[in-house]
Amino acid sequence: GRKFRRVVTVEDGSLRGGVGEAVAAFFNGRGYDVRVQRLGIGDEWVEHGTPRQLYALCGYDEEGILRALLDTRA
Known part of the structure; x- marks a missing residue:
């Protein structure tokens, strides 16, 4: 099987109760040690914007996604 130490999830919504x-x-x-x-x-107030x-x-x-994927602290 494949082995990995890190997974990055991205969701367009709240982290609390989300897919992550x-x-x-x-x-x-x-x-798993992941x-x-x-x-x-x-869990914070988000201002209005595009x-x-x-x-x-x-x-x-x-x-932000690229930064997370390149993060080597895994």
């Missing part, structure tokens, strides 16, 4: 939490719970429940990095809207501005503010615009 489900992915982390899946791996944790099966004893770091799940979740990108999306944190989608592009809001994605950047929340860290899941193109640059």
